[in-house]
Amino acid sequence: xxDLSDRIIQTAPKSVPRRRVGRLHGPRRLGQVVLGVLFVLxxxxxxxxxxVRRDTFYFAWHKTAAHDLFLLFWVSLLAVAVGLTVAFLYGxxxxxxxxxxxxxxxxxxxxxxxxxxxxxxxxGKPRFRLSRTLWGLGIAAMAWSSGLVLACYWFAPAEVWAxxxxxxxxxxxxxxxxxxxxxxxxxxxxLRRRFCTHVCPYGPLLGTVADQxxxxxxxxxxxxxxxxxxxxxxxxxxxxxxxxxxxGQHGCxxxxxxxxxxxxxxxxxxxPGLIAFRYGTAPDRAMSALTLRQKLGLWDARRWAVFLTVxxxxxxxxxxxxxxxxxxxxxxxxxxxxxxxxxxxxxYLLTVVSGQPxxxxxxxxxxxxxxxxxxxxxxxxxxxxxxxxxxxxxxPAGTPPGRTRLTLRVSRGTDAQNLTAIFYAPRP
Ligand code: SF4
Ligand code: SF4
Numbered sequence: 106x107x108d109l110s111d112r113i114i115q116t117a118p119k120s121v122p123r124r125r126v127g128r129l130h131g132p133r134r135l136g137q138v139v140l141g142v143l144f145v146l147x148x149x150x151x152x153x154x155x156x157v158r159r160d161t162f163y164f165a166w167h168k169t170a171a172h173d174l175f176l177l178f179w180v181s182l183l184a185v186a187v188g189l190t191v192a193f194l195y196g197x198x199x200x201x202x203x204x205x206x207x208x209x210x211x212x213x214x215x216x217x218x219x220x221x222x223x224x225x226x227x228x229g230k231p232r233f234r235l236s237r238t239l240w241g242l243g244i245a246a247m248a249w250s251s252g253l254v255l256a257c258y259w260f261a262p263a264e265v266w267a268x269x270x271x272x273x274x275x276x277x278x279x280x281x282x283x284x285x286x287x288x289x290x291x292x293x294x295x296l297r298r299r300f301c302t303h304v305c306p307y308g309p310l311l312g313t314v315a316d317q318x319x320x321x322x323x324x325x326x327x328x329x330x331x332x333x334x335x336x337x338x339x340x341x342x343x344x345x346x347x348x349x350x351x352x353g354q355h356g357c358x359x360x361x362x363x364x365x366x367x368x369x370x371x372x373x374x375x376x377p378g379l380i381a382f383r384y385g386t387a388p389d390r391a392m393s394a395l396t397l398r399q400k401l402g403l404w405d406a407r408r409w410a411v412f413l414t415v416x417x418x419x420x421x422x423x424x425x426x427x428x429x430x431x432x433x434x435x436x437x438x439x440x441x442x443x444x445x446x447x448x449x450x451x452x453y454l455l456t457v458v459s460g461q462p463x464x465x466x467x468x469x470x471x472x473x474x475x476x477x478x479x480x481x482x483x484x485x486x487x488x489x490x491x492x493x494x495x496x497x498x499x500x501p502a503g504t505p506p507g508r509t510r511l512t513l514r515v516s517r518g519t520d521a522q523n524l525t526a527i528f529y530a531p532r533p
Contacts, residue, residue: 137202151166190415197311255281333374343362434456467515469483471514
């Protein structure tokens with residue numbers, strides 16, 4: 106395995122890909138467009154948003170309290186499970202097909218190439234400065250738009266828009282927009298693929314979990330004699346890699362552009378391409394020869410174990426979203442107590458947290474103090490919200506002076522919490 110990062114930097118200007126026609130390029134671009142649309146729509150439609158000002162977490166178009174740590178924990182665990190499964194089974198497929206950094210680099214390089222073509226220019230030719238100026242402006246506009254969307258993941262979209270137009274009026278969302286835009290502009294103008302090879306930890310981390318059964322783009326060395334040496338696979342590689350030098354090279358992002366290149370070049374001669382996605386390096390791993398389980402990457406027990414964490418975490422998240430979420434409550438004495446001709450009363454502060462997706466009505470009752478009642482007898486809690494309110498326990502007027510240990514039962518159907526408290530009856 107060879108580290109080609111230095112070569113990538115040197116060859117970066119030449120890595121602008123030609124127009125490609127292939128089997129994988131179209132689906133890859135379509136996938137990037139779909140993910141881009143999702144990136145914009147998710148915060149705008151409350152599909153995914155953590156509103157830091159309203160202490161509200163939106164997930165899957167459900168509104169929850171940001172302090173619903175149980176749900177946040179399982180959503181985070183689900184994201185980790187999906188990431189680990191994709192990395193373990195499919196190697197760097199994420200990098201080439203779904204990573205926002207690759208999409209941003211593809212966009213920047215594609216825009217630069219199209220502008221050069223439209224203005225019929227290249228380095229040293231007339232209108233080259235104009236082309237690069239327009240390119241910079243296009244990148245800045247895209248970075249600003251992306252900064253707006255990113256800020257909408259943390260603030261209400263209306264607040265973000267108002268702050269972007271008048272930053273002094275609301276500095277927090279404005280800073281989020283303009284700092285994000287500045288970072289993205291630098292990234293798309295200068296970093297691009299260098300980020301993947303020099304900054305991103307995903308590639309090195311993947312090296313610790315990938316093995317001979319991980320999906321990767323491979324040059325079919327067993328058919329090496331059929332290569333016509335056209336170098337098209339190298340020219341079209343956005344990372345400036347020669348895949349013929351070996352599988353699993355550090356800079357390879359499994360985009361599959363070289364697969365298309367060779368397929369097109371050799372296809373004109375009636376020969377199948379020499380580069381393909383394969384599980385491992387064994388020559389007999391052609392996709393057409395694999396079972397469905399193997400095609401899905403489930404080669405061994407370790408992969409099954411990692412893969413099964415996804416439905417497990419997803420099940421818990423769905424249960425938390427659509428099922429009966431947990432109920433918790435706590436009770437503290439407020440110190441208020443009185444004996445009147447009608448009754449003896451003690452005051453408490455009750456806190457209830459409902460994990461239910463609907464409004465809950467919680468019934469309150471007293472156990473252990475004969476004839477006692479609670480005021481109010483029921484409490485309403487908003488979906489996935491908490492509420493703290495004062496309650497009063499009334500005991501009959503004839504209750505003897507002294508301390509009594511009682512239980513306050515907070516119930517929602519069969520779901521219930523028993524809270525113990527001390528009831529103090531003062532002397533008449
Ligand atoms: S070697 Fe092929 S799969 Fe790897 S980055 Fe280059 S074009 Fe993409
Ligand atoms: S595109 Fe195919 S035929 Fe051309 S150099 Fe690459 S591997 Fe060889």
